[in-house]
Amino acid sequence: MGVFKTHLRRSGYKITAPREAVLAVLENEKGHLHPSDILLKARAIHAGVGRATVYRTLDILKMLNLVRPIYINEAGPSYMRVAGGHHHLVCSNCGKVVEFDACNAGDLQRKLARKHRFVIQSHLLEFYGQCEDCRN
Amino acid sequence: MGVFKTHLRRSGYKITAPREAVLAVLENEKGHLHPSDILLKARAIHAGVGRATVYRTLDILKMLNLVRPIYINEAGPSYMRVAGGHHHLVCSNCGKVVEFDACNAGDLQRKLARKHRFVIQSHLLEFYGQCEDCRN
DNA sequence: GCCTATATTGAGACATATTCTCACTTGGAG
């Protein structure tokens, strides 16, 4: 059974077919998705899922810190699973996004958590500039 | 004279009163602003600034890499000046944002720039979690 | 300072994204 589903159930949310479809879509997704993509994919699993249900489910998942909105370069936010860190190298000109792994945020994270009394679950590190093709 | 104004002029853009109002708002802002806030503040400087002018000016500033969209927790993106790095500790629950200074992204930035042939101007590092008040 | 070509403007139409409302449905505790 999906992790998301377990979390929702444990938090007292009912597991309905439309909701389950949305959960499955998000859980199986490696990258990030727009709400409209989520709607389409969810409808492929359970025909007739409504737009509102996608947004409602996203709200719950955000509250439970299972999913996080992220802005890359498009019109609206995309959503992705919360899982440690995400690292992007973004070209401000053409919008190309390169993902990278190396990240030394661990120490800083511990320090900040202690100092500001936060429980930290994930982070986002993005560098902005111009890619090879776009720098003239 | 404002830095933004100088940049626009140098790039061949005309300096008009409405545009100047928008520039002033963004230039004087320390944090981040929604387009709707920008509109209001710009209208306080020059009555009658149109919504389109705000978006048009933001587009120019984005192209010139003077300003960058950023997603915190609200509905849409906010905009902030590009200036090295921005560092936020964000509570996913209540939306509180703590800014911090310490950041060791410099080395990584140089490495990535070389490897992916990017010219990097700025970065964003955000940690997500729950603040003291929100963690139960 | 005046003139002109042209970039820029605001209004409001349009397009898109998100939220809300409400009558109907359904999961799951008892």
Next chain:
DNA sequence: CTCCAAGTGAGAATATGTCTCAATATAGGC
């Protein structure tokens, strides 16, 4: 199995962003 609060989809309402166009204002040439 029953019951009812939680959840649902449709579509209205709102929020956000883009486009068009006639009117205006800037900056450079004189």
